[in-house]
Each structure stands twice: as structure tokens, then as C-alpha cells.
Amino acid sequence: MPKRRITQADVAAMAGVSQATVSFVLNDRLPAGVRLSAETRQRVLDAIRITGYSANPVAQRLAGGRNQIIGVFTYEATFPGGGRDFYGPFLVGIEHAAEQLGIDILLFTSARVVEGRRRLTRDGWQRLGIADGCLLLGQHEDRSELQHLLDTNYPFAFIGKRSSEGGRLPYVGADYTGATRRVVERLVALGHRRIGYVGAMGTDQPTTDRWEGYRDALRDAGLGARLVPEEEPDAVVAAVVEQRLTAVVLSPERDAEELHDALARHGLDVPRDVSVLLLGQPHHRLRRPQQWSGFAIPREEMGARALLLLSRLIAADDVPDADLHRLLECTEVEGATVAAPTHHAEPLVP
Amino acid sequence: MPKRRITQADVAAMAGVSQATVSFVLNDRLPAGVRLSAETRQRVLDAIRITGYSANPVAQRLAGGRNQIIGVFTYEATFPGGGRDFYGPFLVGIEHAAEQLGIDILLFTSARVVEGRRRLTRDGWQRLGIADGCLLLGQHEDRSELQHLLDTNYPFAFIGKRSSEGGRLPYVGADYTGATRRVVERLVALGHRRIGYVGAMGTDQPTTDRWEGYRDALRDAGLGARLVPEEEPDAVVAAVVEQRLTAVVLSPERDAEELHDALARHGLDVPRDVSVLLLGQPHHRLRRPQQWSGFAIPREEMGARALLLLSRLIAADDVPDADLHRLLECTEVEGATVAAPTHHAEPLVP
DNA sequence: ACAAGACGATTATGCGCATTATTATCGGTC
DNA sequence: GACCGATAATAATGCGCATAATCGTCTTGT
CATH class of the missing domain: 3.40.50.2300 (Response regulator)
Structure with a gap:
């Protein structure tokens, strides 16, 4: 705020025109019925340049205009x-x-x-x-x-x-759906057959989209969906063991590192025994530099x-x-938490 | 923007007073010469509550008021x-x-x-x-x-x-100066005698403040300041070796990890051979989870x-x-990059 | 010579509020 | 009963801009 802000009226005075004319020139849009000569226009433009006028955003907005x-x-x-x-x-x-x-x-x-x-x-x-x-x-x-x-x-x-x-x-x-689908397809291509979805079954858009991608990819592969809604890492691990999952896709609200630790406590290595894929950037702060596989949202x-x-x-x-x-x-993230399932993880009698 | 925003005029109409009166009540500040009865005040307050009036920040500002x-x-x-x-x-x-x-x-x-x-x-x-x-x-x-x-x-x-x-x-x-001073004092207390300052000697406030803290702490300890202005990590390492520094304080614009690697390449371990302290949070993104010693700015x-x-x-x-x-x-950060100087680093003949 | 446009602008108004200046009413005083 | 101070409010103005409504002055056709 200089001592006295320069207004359209100032510019108008210098150019020898009315304030309205200045406004017209500035907005470069003449209301129906208004015409300006090229010469006047130029005079106004010059005055604007000389005075260094710049619009007051507040007034602009109050008068119904745009203010950037x-x-x-x-x-x-x-x-x-x-x-x-x-x-x-x-x-x-x-x-x-x-x-x-x-x-x-x-x-x-x-x-x-x-x-x-x-x-x-x-x-x-x-x-x-x-x-x-x-x-x-x-x-x-x-x-x-x-x-x-x-x-x-x-x-x-x-x-x-x-x-x-x-x-x-x-x-x-x-495109959560497409990204999740591709991620799951990649797992299937690697040989995974028992792939779990770890996360809450919410009604929000990201969740339903991810679930849809997961479900459809498995359906197209002739495999069944397995929801693991458990919150507690140890409960998740229990489900993994019980269902003999060789891979899980993880909702980003879940703490991947906690899950990793819980798996380790049960003697399960990532990715050797279980592949873990993150469906988006984790919402919590990572404490370790590990590169999680999955995909990244182009935020x-x-x-x-x-x-x-x-x-x-x-x-x-x-x-x-x-x-x-x-x-x-x-963007798909290669990462280091995905691998082909090991043979012993495959049931001999499917 | 509701269909028709509620203005002070609306409130005034409902309370049976003038727009100005509403403004006075809202600002809770009567200009000299204006008085309002408690009863009127209350009527306005009620009208405000009933209509759910809320000030238009743009108009407020244009009229010379505050808009939060x-x-x-x-x-x-x-x-x-x-x-x-x-x-x-x-x-x-x-x-x-x-x-x-x-x-x-x-x-x-x-x-x-x-x-x-x-x-x-x-x-x-x-x-x-x-x-x-x-x-x-x-x-x-x-x-x-x-x-x-x-x-x-x-x-x-x-x-x-x-x-x-x-x-x-x-x-x-x-307080960069005080924090730097304390960090250096800590090094001195640990037994360090040859402590370098790695960073550019700029004229900006943070730099001069840090340098001041460093210089004064050393002066008070009867030690000399040693500026290491070199940009290149390898050049810094050369200076460290040449001056037989046992510790360096590092300006946060410098890449601590690069320096760490350069030291390692020359066979110098942090903190065994050289203590490294960071004078503030590093400006670059850390690639490793290492905890740098030094201090943190309460940003x-x-x-x-x-x-x-x-x-x-x-x-x-x-x-x-x-x-x-x-x-x-x-806040001083304990970290893992500071230690007492090893004996062999101490010159036998000072 | 005069109405009908075309041309080139201007004046006026309002956005919603803060603030200044002004007015109206009343009880008391000399 | 004219005058004064309090009291309690209102009317008026302007912030800087966008925009609608209006107003001259030329030209042109007849």
C-alpha cells in the first residue's frame, strides 16, 4: 500500500477520459453499445503504464469482477x-x-x-x-x-x-481402479493365486474404486477376492497365514511398516513369503527408507x-x-516388496 | 454464496434500525458521539443470530476494515x-x-x-x-x-x-547464535580442539549468526576458528585431513550425506574419526534415515x-x-554423529 | 434541411461495509 | 418559553471498481 494508491480515476485523469473508460480498456471487453477509438484506447494504455496502475483486487471483487x-x-x-x-x-x-x-x-x-x-x-x-x-x-x-x-x-x-x-x-x-487392477494383474502374472485386500471396506470413493479394481482383476483371472478388514497388524498376519495368502494389496491408510514388522515377528519375510503392495502413497510417515511396491497417486x-x-x-x-x-x-512403483510366490507357499493340492 | 447474501441492511430491517447501527453493534465500538441503548443493541444481536448474518470480507476490507x-x-x-x-x-x-x-x-x-x-x-x-x-x-x-x-x-x-x-x-x-555456541561448547567439552566450520561465509543473517556463535564459543575456549568454505565434499575432506579436524559444524545448505560419503571414501568414519554437527535442519532431502546431531530450528x-x-x-x-x-x-538434537575425539587424532605435541 | 443511424464516449449506480456528520427527542435550567 | 446538555439514533459519504443507461456529435440518405 503506497501512500496513496493509484486508482482508475487517477489513470483516467491522466488520460483525459472517464473512470469507466479506463475500466473498459482494462477488461478489454466493451459492453454492448460502448465504443472506443483506437487512439483513446492507446492513451489509456499509456497512462496505465506510466502511472504503474494495478487493480485493487478487493474493489474488483466487490464490484462483481474477478480478482485472480x-x-x-x-x-x-x-x-x-x-x-x-x-x-x-x-x-x-x-x-x-x-x-x-x-x-x-x-x-x-x-x-x-x-x-x-x-x-x-x-x-x-x-x-x-x-x-x-x-x-x-x-x-x-x-x-x-x-x-x-x-x-x-x-x-x-x-x-x-x-x-x-x-x-x-x-x-x-x-484412476485408483485402473491402477489397482494393473497391480493385481501383475501379481497374478507373477504366479500369485491367493491375493488379499487389506483395508476397511468403506463407502468413500477411493476405497470403492480400489476395491473394484482389485475385485475385477481377480474375477477376470478366475480368482476369488479376499477381504482382510482387520485393523490390528497381528490380526492381519493371522488372516494371511490362515488363508495362505502369498500377496496382499494394502490400503494406504494402513501402516505398511507395522504390517511388515508383524509379518517378520511371525517369521514371514517380505517379499519372499508375502508380497506387499501399497495402493497409493502411505498416509503415515515412513520411518524406514524401504521402497514399497505399488502405485503412486500423481498428487x-x-x-x-x-x-x-x-x-x-x-x-x-x-x-x-x-x-x-x-x-x-x-504411476506404478516397482519397489522391493513384490516377488513371485515361492514354491512352498503354493499348495500342492490346490 | 447463497442465493441472496444476507447483508447488514437485511439485519437492520429486521431489527428496525439503520444499517449503520448494525455495523456499530457488530464492531462493538461506538464512534465518538454515537450511543446505543442496551435494548436496541440486543434487538440487533437477535436479528444477527436469527438471520445468520456473517460479514462480507471483501466489503469489509474495501471500507477500510479488517477481514481476518x-x-x-x-x-x-x-x-x-x-x-x-x-x-x-x-x-x-x-x-x-x-x-x-x-x-x-x-x-x-x-x-x-x-x-x-x-x-x-x-x-x-x-x-x-x-x-x-x-x-x-x-x-x-x-x-x-x-x-x-x-x-x-x-x-x-x-x-x-x-x-x-x-x-x-x-x-x-x-537463536542461531546461541544454539551454535552451545553445540560448539559441547564439542569442546567432549575434548575436541580442532573444530571446523563448513559453509559459505555469506552476509545473510542466519549465516552471520551461526558464524558468530561458532567464533565466540571457540574464542572463549581459547581456540581458533577454522573456516572451511569449500563447496566440493572432497575439498572439504581435504581440509579436514590437512587441518586434522576432529569435528566440523555444518551449515544446513551443505549436503551432510554427501560429506559423510566423501569422508567414508577417505577412510574417515563419522563420528569415530570426525564428529559432524548440523546447524539446523538440512535444506536438502535426506536419503538415509541417519540421525544427524546438531540443533533443530523450531520452525x-x-x-x-x-x-x-x-x-x-x-x-x-x-x-x-x-x-x-x-x-x-x-532444540539440541542428540543424534548419532558426534563423539569424543579418539586419542590418535590428538596431536601428541600440541 | 432533417430524421436516422453510427460513432465515441460519459454519467450514474451499486456492490456491502465503516465511519463521519447530522438530526430528533427529552428532561432540566434560568 | 427559549436554551442547553444528554441521549439515541439516522442519513450521508466513500472505498475502487464493473456495468447499465444515457448523451452528444457526426455522417448519410432522402
Whole structure:
């Protein structure tokens, strides 16, 4: 804030035109019925350059214009449990794209966390208005909020697939289903026949997607799905032993290292006795440098592309439906926790 | 954005008062010459509750009020080289405090990066105005920008010590000098006599502070300072050998792991032959889980406290000078890279 | 010579709030 | 009964911009 900010009125005075004219030139979009001569236009442009004018984003927004700010709302609290480890990469992608586009990022940290979740309260809705649009991320299922979002015509986009609300929610997600499928197919190709899915059977999109990929891959291979919902590592190990699993795919909320240790305590080596594949980056902090096999969610790219999508939605309201949704491929991670099943693990009499 | 946002005018209508009255009640601060009866006040309060009114932050700001948004400006680009690893923790602290205070965070990612540094251009200054105040972080020495900041009376605070501009720059920093001093004293107590400082002799505050702590600790112990400015790990090792150093303190920009490997290649073990202490968290990503000895900068706390300081500056403009600056203690990290010097490393004839 | 456009702008208004200046009413005083 | 100080509020203004509504001045056709 310089001593006296330069306003459109200042520019107008210098160019010898009205404030409105300056606004027209700046937005490069003449309302119907308004015309400007090339010469006037140039005078205004010169004045802008000389004065070093730059728009006041607050006034812009109040007057119903755009201000090159996009909001980021995370449903889950960002910190407890090192949440930033998970959200961080998305943020990096968002910021990277924002930098390219000359956009500022507003983090809605003021929305109080209730029961571990941020909510879009009345206050929250009001605050969204500061930004031209908003990116939403995190698990969340409050129907009324989603509906409200759609009703208001406020530009927004989700990071992470959202198939509810009749597919009208714009998003950029990752193809968990396909990635899980490929990972399982790889196990099958290696000779694994008893492959477990370790994780809770939730109703959230990532979980159902992963399960779908797992189930379909096994079905296509003529094998059966085996859900291991147990929470406790030792219970998981018990299931592995009991069902004579030679490989498990692991939901990323589960602590792979704990499982690894539990397996070791029972004399099972990874990957010799059991292959372990991680379906996405682990949500907890890794304590050891081990390279887990599985796949990686392109979180940075998701963040960046979501911002790009949102920009389009803000700029034009006639974005084709097909462009509203985008699934990015996950990268397979070779890692060191997968191997062909050892012979003795194979039942001699299937 | 609900269908029709509720404004102060709506509340006023319901309470049967004027819009101004609502504003007075909300801000809980009557301008000289204005009085409100307790009864009217209550009616307004009720109307606010019933309508669920919540202020429009944009209008608030345009009218010269506060809007509970604080900006964060980082001088260095946030990403290249995994910068977020360094800035991340500050951000976490800031966000944490922001959540407590009900404040939103605006990241000024729109400021273009020129020569690896973000700059506060005219455009940047203008954009700062969106927020009530701003936190600045990163190395930076542009005098004119600092002066401008002071001139405009815009509330701001630095994260990281800033002694320039006659001590008028508010900051929350870490006590590099004291931490370095204690680390060196610890080495001396262990019996080390030839302790090198590995790092560039820059003019930036962290560097000069660390050097000061190092130099003073050695001086007080009657020992001489030994700067090892070499960049190349092998060159550093050469200096270590040549000067028969038994310990080195390492500037965090240096890659400790590379140095470790270079030492190993020359047959020097850490910490048996050479103790290595890190003066702060390493700026690069660690590839091995080794626990480096040294000290840790309380980055999260710095972020949080800086936000608190900024809040005070925004709320009241009569903050005592003494409260404008704050140095936090660094935590000493025990680690596994320090040990007493082995006898054979000690010169028999000093 | 005069209406009908085309041309090139300007004036006016409002966004939602903070704040300043102003007004209205009443009890008491000289 | 005119005057004053309190009391309790309201009207008016402006922040800087986008945008709708309006207004001159030329040209051109007839």
C-alpha cells in the first residue's frame, strides 16, 4: 500500500477520459453499445503504464469482477496426524499452477474443525466469495453442502473423483481402479493365486474404486477376492497365514511398516513369503527408507490440473461436460516388496 | 454464496434500525458521539443470530476494515529444489495458529519469480491490501522494499531475524547464535580442539549468526576458528585431513550425506574419526534415515508465533518495541554423529 | 434541411461495509 | 418559553471498481 494508491480515476485523469473508460480498456471487453477509438484506447494504455496502475483486487471483487484469487478448502483438518504430508503435494501442484497463471491462493483455515472435519458453515460460504472460485479436497459426503454448491453457480472443482450428484461435480481425480487392477494383474502374472485386500471396506470413493479394481482383476483371472478388514497388524498376519495368502494389496491408510514388522515377528519375510503392495502413497510417515511396491497417486499433477480446470470454469461458463471430469493415471512403483510366490507357499493340492 | 447474501441492511430491517447501527453493534465500538441503548443493541444481536448474518470480507476490507485474512509472502520460489520441505513447517505453524484465531491465509503465489526471487512489485503491493497484514519469509535484502514496507504503515512481520532498518522490522526468529555456541561448547567439552566450520561465509543473517556463535564459543575456549568454505565434499575432506579436524559444524545448505560419503571414501568414519554437527535442519532431502546431531530450528513455532505477533500489530498499533522482536530457542538434537575425539587424532605435541 | 443511424464516449449506480456528520427527542435550567 | 446538555439514533459519504443507461456529435440518405 503506497501512500496513496493509484486508482482508475487517477489513470483516467491522466488520460483525459472517464473512470469507466479506463475500466473498459482494462477488461478489454466493451459492453454492448460502448465504443472506443483506437487512439483513446492507446492513451489509456499509456497512462496505465506510466502511472504503474494495478487493480485493487478487493474493489474488483466487490464490484462483481474477478480478482485472480482462488480458494482452497480442505475438509479434513490439515495437521493432526501429519496431514500435511498427504495434502502437501496437492498444494505444491496447486501453487505451481497458480504461479504460472498469476493467481493467489487463499487457504480457508478459518473454518473451524468440528468432529475432525471442516464444514462449510454460513460463515464459510460467505468467505468463499472472496475468491473467484474454490478447490475442494478431502473426503466428505455432506449432500446438502454439495447441492448448495451447485445451486449457487459458484465456480468450484474437486480434487479427487466425485461421482455423486449425478456427475455434475467437476473434479480431477486419479484412476485408483485402473491402477489397482494393473497391480493385481501383475501379481497374478507373477504366479500369485491367493491375493488379499487389506483395508476397511468403506463407502468413500477411493476405497470403492480400489476395491473394484482389485475385485475385477481377480474375477477376470478366475480368482476369488479376499477381504482382510482387520485393523490390528497381528490380526492381519493371522488372516494371511490362515488363508495362505502369498500377496496382499494394502490400503494406504494402513501402516505398511507395522504390517511388515508383524509379518517378520511371525517369521514371514517380505517379499519372499508375502508380497506387499501399497495402493497409493502411505498416509503415515515412513520411518524406514524401504521402497514399497505399488502405485503412486500423481498428487502434484492433480492439484495443478484441478486449478487449470477451475480457471476454465471461472473464465467461461460453457465448459463442455466432458471436460468437467478427468482421471489421471497413477504411476506404478516397482519397489522391493513384490516377488513371485515361492514354491512352498503354493499348495500342492490346490 | 447463497442465493441472496444476507447483508447488514437485511439485519437492520429486521431489527428496525439503520444499517449503520448494525455495523456499530457488530464492531462493538461506538464512534465518538454515537450511543446505543442496551435494548436496541440486543434487538440487533437477535436479528444477527436469527438471520445468520456473517460479514462480507471483501466489503469489509474495501471500507477500510479488517477481514481476518493474513497474507504470506515468500521471497524465494516455494518449489524448485523441494523448497516446500523447508517452508512447509513454517506454513504448518502459521496454519495452526490461523485455525485457532479464525483467520484465513492468503499465499501470494502470483508474484512472479525473477532471478529465483519473488519480488514485491507494484502489483504485489497492491495485492497485499487484500489482507489485514502480511508475513514475510525467506532471505532477502532489497532495502527499498523494506523501507517502503515501513513507510506505508501496513502491518507485517518477518519470520526469521531481521536486524536491518534500525531494528524496526518486527520478526520472530530463532537463536542461531546461541544454539551454535552451545553445540560448539559441547564439542569442546567432549575434548575436541580442532573444530571446523563448513559453509559459505555469506552476509545473510542466519549465516552471520551461526558464524558468530561458532567464533565466540571457540574464542572463549581459547581456540581458533577454522573456516572451511569449500563447496566440493572432497575439498572439504581435504581440509579436514590437512587441518586434522576432529569435528566440523555444518551449515544446513551443505549436503551432510554427501560429506559423510566423501569422508567414508577417505577412510574417515563419522563420528569415530570426525564428529559432524548440523546447524539446523538440512535444506536438502535426506536419503538415509541417519540421525544427524546438531540443533533443530523450531520452525512450526516460529510460524505460529509470527502470526500471533502480526495479529497484535493489526489489532493495536501501540505494540511496545520490546515485543516486536522475538528469538526462539533451538532444540539440541542428540543424534548419532558426534563423539569424543579418539586419542590418535590428538596431536601428541600440541 | 432533417430524421436516422453510427460513432465515441460519459454519467450514474451499486456492490456491502465503516465511519463521519447530522438530526430528533427529552428532561432540566434560568 | 427559549436554551442547553444528554441521549439515541439516522442519513450521508466513500472505498475502487464493473456495468447499465444515457448523451452528444457526426455522417448519410432522402
